[in-house]
Amino acid sequence: MPEITIKDIAKQCGVGVSTVSRAINNHPDINQETKNMIMEVIKSTGFVPNNSARNLKRIDAKSIAVLVKGITNPLFSDMIKVIEEETQKKKYSLVLKHVEYYEDEVDVALELVKEKRLRGIIFLGGYFFHSEEKIANLTVPYIFSTIGMAMSENINRALYSSVAVDDRKESHGMTSYLMGLGHKAIAILSAESESNSIGQLRLEGYKDALLEAGIPFDEKLVRQVEDDIEHYSMENGYRTMKKLIESGEKFTAVYATADMLAVGACRALLEAGMRIPQDVSVAGYDGIDVGKYYNPAITTIKQPVREMAETTIKLLFDIIAGRKSYEHIVFPAKLVVRESTGPAE
């Protein structure tokens, strides 16, 4: 029998989860009848609502850690939620650790491994250029999620596992789509200059597509975001786009290599009196919520976040249990055409 959760109880009672929580916690702000009904359902299902008891067990449980580079990325929040759910199902506890973009994630991981109950690590985001010797110090299973392709090629692939999309290929696809609309002068906003980083892979994909179409690569249309504020932020997209506009460079489309950057870029274009997509097309990457609700809604490459997260945690538990030793999984992403892109004039 699958474990009954508070969500199941709420569903069965036709109330919100917070109402069930109130009933369980003897909160005064709940109708007595509703409370009785909920407690009846709880009894009949055998659900054990005692949080303290559950937590007592959890503190002694084994744990896995998620190391996140760039915690403000909404993409990661979505993934962490899924990982957290699956981890709890396995009765493991989750350690969430934020790594600054200039910090060394392997050092941070090595530090965590010393905590005796840690059984596995998931690296979310960042890029990875450590030596085999260094990685070898990591004695627990670990998976690179979202950054599987952004690895030094000289590292033995049997040393690690990865779950990712092919950033270079997907980026190629987006650029080809824009060229298919007739765009030739496509500016690109890039957020990472380190070789093998996701930002560089996306830039490479852009170059691949230009080359394939016989359009000369123009260095002046490549804009690196500013280094003194968060790289993948709306503000950086805004600032970088503003500078590009002020430079007088000609372009009919902008490919922002992250939706966060695309939002800021749109704002800068609109403030400069340009219409999207009539004057300039704008495309993003990631598929986060804000692009969907922006005005205009932003064309993007949607990463299969839920599937990637589910696969990551399943793979990690398979490795922990000895059912697998390593695996490299590449998910296809999806080009989602919305309002922000249109034919070149």
Added chain:
Amino acid sequence: MPEITIKDIAKQCGVGVSTVSRAINNHPDINQETKNMIMEVIKSTGFVPNNSARNLKRIDAKSIAVLVKGITNPLFSDMIKVIEEETQKKKYSLVLKHVEYYEDEVDVALELVKEKRLRGIIFLGGYFFHSEEKIANLTVPYIFSTIGMAMSENINRALYSSVAVDDRKESHGMTSYLMGLGHKAIAILSAESESNSIGQLRLEGYKDALLEAGIPFDEKLVRQVEDDIEHYSMENGYRTMKKLIESGEKFTAVYATADMLAVGACRALLEAGMRIPQDVSVAGYDGIDVGKYYNPAITTIKQPVREMAETTIKLLFDIIAGRKSYEHIVFPAKLVVRESTGPAE
């Protein structure tokens, strides 16, 4: 002498932090001359770049915990960054813990306290209706940040500390501002129905302002977000707004009690062919980035996030050190008028 950071080194060298990191980590992808220059500067400043050494120390250090309700709130990401910085300066390590909105944060906290090195707790978000008996079990200092006003009134205020804005008062201010523009039929999107929650305080402030202006309160203009998806999300703002539009109810302004909701609400209005603010004014609350870069930019109540975070962590360390026993600090927020609000027709 203040501690030298990798950022200082980068600044002095005129390069990015990631370049300094590459130099320190012997990364192959760096120009030898640049590397030599950076290492010279590092030597001259006395900066200790050995991450491992620093981390070794940190693992044995005392820690504080941040318990976050609703980790996708960008407001919290900003606060966590500040708290993390200040915690590291004090040589404490930081445990970041995500609490589901139906989970009991005190139970989660009690679980953490068992970890022997934990010296203090910061609660971010949520609402709080626990009994004095239960809180009394928390044997380390703790502070409620952002939710100071959303506390049961029957809890002895000497038992806890808080840093917050006055949600009810600020919400009153926003509603008065909208009425000052001539709006009388002001719909409100509310994300929490629990008494004493921040959502309810914001709703109360709205009612206060209507009462003061002699405008009758209309229950039909109060819209609770949907319970089956994340409460404070763009999607929920979108869905809730869409339903309101379809209901045929008349209104000239919408006050979304969070910017995340306001973004979704704007999208729903725009899709329904309404112009913002010519047909409908939209206001939010929180002051997160997306409102600034949205089209139109969204009028909001801006919470002083950095100041609140700095004050929270300073107060916690003061209490840990025994310099204070408790304190309740209320920050003023700021009405930021942008493009999404205008005079009623």
